[in-house]
Amino acid sequence: MKRWGDSPFDALLPPETVLNQVEMAVIVCDRFSNVIYGNSFARQLFGFGGDDVIGHSILSLGIAEEDHEQATELARHVLKGGVWEGTFCNQRADGTTVYTRAHAVPLRHPSGAVDGIVIFAREALRSNQREQDRYGLLERIGERLAGSLELETTLRRVSEILVPQFADHCIIDLFSGDRLYRRVARHAGGWEPPPGTWAEIGEPVHYPPDHFNSKAMSRRDAVLVEDMLTHRFHAPSEASQRLGDAIGITSVISAPLLVRGELLGVMSMALSNISKRPDPHYDGFDRDLLGAIASRVALAIDNALLFEEERETALAFQKHLLPGDRPPRLDGLQIAWRYEPARPLESHGHGIQTQVGGDWYDVIPLSAGRVGVVIGDVEGRGARAAAVMGQLRAALRAFAQDDKSPGDILRKLDEWVRTMTRPERMRSGWNSDDLVRPPLVSCTYFVYDAWSRVLEFANAGHDPPLLVVDGDVSELTFESEGAMLGVRAPGMGGEILFNEETAELKPGSTLVLYTDGLIDRRPKENGEYYSREEARELVRAAVAEVGRRDVETIAEAAYDAVQGDIDDDVAIVVIRTSPEELAVAERTFPAEPIMVSEARRMAADAFASWEMLDEQAELACLLVSEVVTNVVLHATATPAPRRELVLDGGPPLVQFNEDDWNLGPDFDTPAEVALGRRESPIKEFRLRLRRGADAIWVEVFDADMRLPRIRSAGETDEGGRGLYLVDQLASRWGARPTSAGKAVWFELPLTPGT
Secondary structure, eight states: OOOTTOSTTGGGOOHHHHHHHSSSEEEEEETTSBEEEEOHHHHHHHTOOTTTTTTSBGGGGTBOGGGHHHHHHHHHHHHTTOOEEEEEEEEOTTSOEEEEEEEEEEEEOTTSOEEEEEEEEEETTSSTTHHHHHHHHHHHHHHHHTTOOOHHHHHHHHHHHHTTTTOSEEEEEEEETTEEEEEEEEEGGGOOOOTTTSOOTTOBOOOOTTSHHHHHHHHTSOEEESOTTTOOOOOSSHHHHHHHHHHTOOEEEEEEEEETTEEEEEEEEEEOTTSOOSOOOOOHHHHHHHHHHHHHHHHHHHHHHHHHHHHHHHHHHHHHHSOOSSOOOBTTEEEEEEEEOOOOOTTTOOGGGGTOEEEEEEEEEOGGGOEEEEEEEEEEESHHHHHHHHHHHHHHHHHHTTTOOHHHHHHHHHHHHHTTOEEOOBTTBOOGGGEEOOOOEEEEEEEEETTTTEEEEEEESOOOOEEEETTEEEEOOOSOOOOOBTOSOTTOOSOOOOOOEEEEOOTTOEEEEEOGGGTSSOBOTTSOBOOHHHHHHHHHHHHHHTTTSOHHHHHHHHHHSSOSOOSSOEEEEEEEEOSSOOOEEEEEEESOTTHHHHHHHHHHHHHHHTTOOHHHHHHHHHHHHHHHHHHHHHHHTOOOOOEEOOSTTOOOOOEEOGGGGOOOTTSOOTHHHHOBOOOOOOOEEEEEEEEOSSEEEEEEEESOOOOOOOOOOOTTOSSSOHHHHHHHHSSEEEEEEETTEEEEEEEEEOOTTO
């Protein structure tokens, strides 16, 4: 009897010859999971040529990133002497996807030690173990479909799973209302149907009653056409029919997309002659498989549709709390802004909570053409953060109309944020821990005067903006970073200071304001994250490259500067100052009644030089007279200065008003005898006129701290009607405190063309 090894064919049958005849991939790896051998079928299955992967990690076989952990588990288990079996998703070199069923065993030395790993692999569902593989593959498909809640991503993943491993053509049509629309059309080998033949993405499609897709939807069950040559169907159009015949469609499976009894649409797979397969026909097993896949696909599509509906509702809620898509037209400024919510990331696991956040911004027209600009970020994300953001924006707009300084505005806003603490009643009663702390908010508030080019601002823990001057990019210097709003809870001592700072912006300067979502937790290609400084440098470089271009381009460049999905909302506001000086006229007058006519004459000359229409100039001069008269009357009628008791040139001992010594008309007040009188300062007012593109502003400054108010004048009263005229004839008017007194202002619109 002959033993193995005694055959004369031993020399003709080396192991390489035998392994290359096996229709199964054989991969051998060393103890470090590096490939040291692969037979010819492995090259065909995994799509690599020659010795491309020899000496490289097993991951070089195209194992999908989602399966890297599974590959690590395979190596760990087998090197301990165990046997491992499972399904992998592999990306071939040509970009196609193949699912493989792998069986791994230890590679043992004659001594019994494990020297490496031997992996036997085949294409899933193309073997005698199709029933066993079916469950593993359906599980993998379910996992992959569950990885996204976005409809387009879900549909793309479905087509990637089916083409080209199971089909040459994958078509998915979904209902929108009562009509069916093409949503997915994926074909093997990069083939695309000629225009005008098969329906394109987004186009409506109608199937004849005897079409296999119509039958699948009416029967609500998968339909199998094993051999298209023996079954003829009416196609949606003659061109569609001719194309199907030309590419040689051999077999089709159509399955309805049903979820909770509702028909969402239909999906179909087809085999044709555009690829070579051992058996280009489907069978009953394939029909059952596609029916099972279709049920999972329908559930994934339904979840994606529900999620997108919730997402659109949430985003609409948030965007309606923010300014509109187009910034307002303001004198001396070019403005662009961009807001992008965080996309849903698989790693978040918070569903709709990842979609809305608390990033906010606003541009607020103030008195006399000045502009308030704010950008900020509410801590956290979700509906509460978005609601807080909306309330903050509304509160800031209301506070800004008082024309207070940026520091005062932030102080009021901080006080308002601190009142947002609310108690939660627990079942056990009240507890000191039941108070929900105020939200933490970072923001910076700017006030810009385009005529003087002065920028006033105060900061509350927000990142400084980028400043672009003559193409050079730097950061606007913040001497004080400031504490975030809400950081001081109720009952805590101390005072939060928001220091006011000023800067003068050169003509054509650009400010790039942004929230931390632009630079925070942005992923690199290797899976690590950019540090905040690295991301900030990328933004600086991108802005510097386009710094001389328009503000929209700068906003886009800043947003695209750091690659990778954003982990948080992003708000960007870009403002650029005018390169030209704006029209302004200004003069100081003594606060005397005779100066009213002088102020009116100055205004008339300025309006004439600005080529205003006569009727507009006359109306403006009338209102100038009323406002100046009001200021002069009150400036000359201010209370008498306080007197000081002085002895022998020493410091004052007593302070009092002469009203305190009202002894009657026959007596001199002691002030005439015993008091030294301080000289009253000369009363003055300053008139400032500004012209914008669509309006003029008139401001009158004086040292009186009292703000004017409209009086109800009687029929016989000689005065009290000036501010009433201003209120009725001006488009807006008001008064704001200044460091030296107050400013009374009004605005008049200009007729287009003036």
